[in-house]
Amino acid sequence: MALPKPVKIKNIDVLNDPIKVTEYCTTTHEYCTYITSLITDYVINNNKNIPGLLIERYIRLICDQILCWSLNYDKHLKNLKYILENVNFNKETIKYVNNNNELIIILISTMKDVNLQFIKDISKNQEIFTSLVEKFINSNQYINDIFEYVISRKYEKTLTILLDNKFKVDSDKTFLKIITSFNNSNNIIEIIKKCIANGFNITKDTIKILVHNKDYYTYYQQNFDKIIIFLYDNGSTNFTISELNTFFQHNEQYLSNVINHIIDNNYNITESEFLLMCQKKIKINNISKVKKYFEIPTIKNAIYHSRINYPVEFQFNIEILRQECKTGNISQIKNILKTVNPDTSCLESACLGGNNSVIKLLHDNYNIKFTDQCIINTVHLQSQRYNRVLTYAKHNYFLKHPQQNVLINDNDDNDDNDDNDDNDQQLVGNNLNDFAESESEEEY
Secondary structure, eight states: OOOOOOGGGTTOOTTTSOOOHHHHOOTTOHHHHHHHHHHHHHHHTTOOOOOHHHHHHIIIIIITSHHHHHHTHHHHHHHHHHHHHHOOOOGGGGGGOOSOHHHHHHHHHHOSOOOHHHHHHHTTOHHHHHHHHHHHGGGTTTHHHHHHHHHHHTOHHHHHHHHHTTOOOOSHHHHHHHHHHHTTSTTHHHHHHHHHHTTOOOOHHHHHHHHTOHHHHHHOOTTHHHHHHHHHHHTSOOOOHHHHHHHTTTOHHHHHHHHHHHHHTTOOOOHHHHHHHHHTTOOOSOGGGTGGGTTSHHHHHHHHHHTOOOSOOOOOOHHHHHHHHHHTOHHHHHHHTTTOOOOHHHHHHHHHHTOHHHHHIIIIIHOOOOOHHHHHTTTTSOHHHHHHHHHHHIIIIITTOTTOOEEEESOTTOSOOOSOOGGGEEEEOTHHHHHHHHSOOOOO
């Protein structure tokens, strides 16, 4: 027989009163204890005719409350297993449970079948979703639907269970979904190994599809170098450096990692490939594989401009000086000027680069004169830098040539001035003298 009702709830119809947890679950837990005692009575007496509304209140008011659940944990476990195994009731009630994953896991352990709606209802919780997969994986029930939920929710543990049970990764499309969803995982290589173990054949085309997938390549490129290195070592792919270069257009560190790995593992880098790496400023660590190319003029020039610390001796010339004047590396320019005399083209290059220190060095120290081309070369600079160059040049060029006409583009902020369209330029003549007189002095 059930215990008498506690005083505070003696007038409450337990089976029909509205469910309001806050009204019943107090610090004394009188209601919780009472409901539990009613359920326990049925279980002790092996009575399978437990009212559905009583079960509903037991589940929703007690089992879904962590504190109430923990107060009589062992008793609740025994009661629930009895109810789930012996009583015919509306199990939809359990869908309302939010705080007790263990309750739904217990339900799954007693289930003999599953439907797609139930899978969908619990798919937002990885723990209970994984429990369902563990129970029903061998029956192949809704296996493709389960896989889609795994991918959309990024449930790595559940994916591992699928792959361990020989889930078929039978297309590039399926493999792409896995890599896109789990690329950030520290276990991505183990996941790929499982795909291969299940019979999936990774080819060059697979990787090319992956690279050209905008979702993957733009947002999920982390670990891509590790993936390519693993595939190379595994013998799944055999890419050239030129192909790899197209894969890592936005991450040269990853490209460097892969290139140096394959060269250390017997890849023979060609002259053109080494030139490409120099141009991208990627150092080949295994010097013995590339030193044979060091004295080739184009390679040597590329090494110089890459600033890579290879054991190469350079003989400076006027072409190197002109290029350095454009880049504006003042310390290197001073070093070259020890053995090479500058010319007008050097100053024109310096104006193109917009470095005032280099411009002053060449004009003041080496008496290189400003030319029309010097002024035209400043057009592409941003307005502030453009005006600074003109300010310095005005007493050194404009005042000495007050009637000189020079072409100056009217779009100071345009960095791409390759077209030199006549419609975008204006002829500046005598007004330059006015500009020189009105522009404020600036010290450099």
